[in-house]
Amino acid sequence: MPNKPNAVMKEKVAQRAGRSQLHETVRLHLGFMLLGVICLVVSLLAVPMRVILPRMLSQRIGRKLIAKASRNYLRLLDYMGICRFDLAALDALQDGPAMIIAPNHPSLLDAIMILSRLPNAACIMKADIVNSVLFGAGARLAGYISNTPLRTMVQLAVADLQHGSHLLLFPEGTRTTRFPVGPVQGTTGLIAKYAGVPVQTIFIETNSGFLGKGWSLLWTPKMPVTYRIRLGKRFDPPRDTAQFASELDHYFQSELAHAQLPDFPVSQPSA
Secondary structure (H helix, E strand, C coil), X not given: CCCHHHHHHHHHHHHHHHHHHHHHHHHHHHHHHHHHHHHHHHHHHXXXXXXXXXXXXXXXXXXXXXXXXXXXXHHHHHHCCCEEEECHHHHHHCCCCCEEEEECCCCCCHHHHHHCCCCCEEEEECHHHHCCXXXXXXXXXXXXXXXXXXXXXXXXXXXXXXXXXXXXXXXXXXXXXCCCCCCCCCHHHHHHHHHCCCEEEEEEEECECCCCCCCCCCCECCCCEEEEEEEEEEECCCCCHHHHHHHHHHHHHXXXXXXXXXXXXXXXXXX
């Protein structure tokens, strides 16, 4: 008999935890659905604009459209309590000269975060994203660049930078595969060298592995997932691309080795 109140209390706590987890899972998948709706709306607007408007005008409008859509989506995630974002550091780059924006890549949300604050940015994307039904029309309207073939990618990226744009390029080439940052590829230095533009490093810090490499869409993280962006060093255009890749790799490793959000424990997916 003396243990009955404790058992009842534990059962109530377990029930509340279960309801909370279910609520978070529903919110998360609603967030995914909203992204699909936003991408569909952008695609419906992109198709006629790309046909009717001159290329440079449609590209400029497309980038601003994606920036606005991205910013609104992040606001929705914040309003729903799924994520918290501190992206204010990016505002200092909006009116800056042509440069490569080079962040680490812990999450699928990284490009959305950065493009939401940089309406004059091109983006190098995987070919299957540029050609996808959901994202392709908007990406082509904005003049985003496929990562294959390599020679064409470099030529298009250099041309875009020479027109004064920013270029979002993840030096790892994919989402981070090892903590704190994956191996840096030579593409960033190669494009910077031929375009004669600096490389602005950016650090994305998060308290969760949410949407990182190997994260299943069926997993629910502890919410809110928190992201903070800070600006790093701006490197001059390199002369030796191999040496630059090594220097960039060392710099990212050093800066991110102890990066954390001290007010938030690292969140793990719910079972």
